[in-house]
Amino acid sequence: MNVVIIEDEDLAAASLENLLKKSPYPISVKKRLESVEDSILWLQENTCDLILSDIHLGDGYSFEIFEKLKTSTPIIFTTAFDEYAIKSFQFFAIDYLLKPYNEELLNKAMEKYINLHENKGYTNKLEQLLLQMNSRIQHQKEKERFLVSKGSLSISIQREDVAYFMAQGKYLFLFTFDSESYLYDGTISSLEEELSEKYFFKINRKYIIQHSAIKNISKYSNNRIKIDLQPSLQVEEMLLVSAQRIKDFKNWLDN
Incomplete structure (x- = not known):
């Protein structure tokens, strides 16, 4: 499974890559991209099985990448803002992970990708996934x-x-x-x-x-x-x- 990480923070990218290496699934990080511009250029010429993408990048939102490319590659978005949960499903989003990264939730997201991929069930599962994400986000608290x-x-x-x-x-x-x-x-x-x-x-x-x-x-x-x-x-x-x-x-x- 060839994975691309789109993340502009070195520590966050390293943390995610480290968790992927511990995953029970055969995962290879093919490329790490750090900006909207670089992601568009690379993805225009290259392919992968799955994209893990932060929503907030230094030069904009990662949604701009997928709006331009019209990609059908499955995506796992990472952020914590509930306002983006619904928008993420305009693309081929299969999950919506909250930072900081959690090994158990990441593995569940990878398992979900594998199951959906094998069953060709992206479209049929979107409503169920959205309900799960909204429920999870509602429990998040803002730091005081x-x-x-x-x-x-x-x-x-x-x-x-x-x-x-x-x-x-x-x-x-x-x-x-x-x-x-x-x-x-x-x-x-x-x-x-x-x-x-x-x-x-x-x-x-x-x-x-x-x-x-x-x-x-x-x-x-x-x-x-x-x-x-x-x-x-x-x-x-x-x-x-x-x-x-x-x-x-x-x-x-x-x-």
């Missing part, structure tokens, strides 16, 4: 507290005290409104799945910001928006909303 570390200390930070998160290399940092910074154990993609869209938004591959942390918003170019935060960034870096996220960002601000 974050366990962080600073030196030898571990501290629990309340959601309303968080100004923004910043990914830097292999690390993820939490910044509070009182200008303190802490190390947070996780990846920006897995964290995004746990946060309430009412308060937080991932503006690019490095930053997730809280609405009340925005100080100023200004036009930077025809397809870029510049943001000033409060407290200010502790690094010399211009904070820009990625071109692919501008429409969603504006909608988020207007809700």
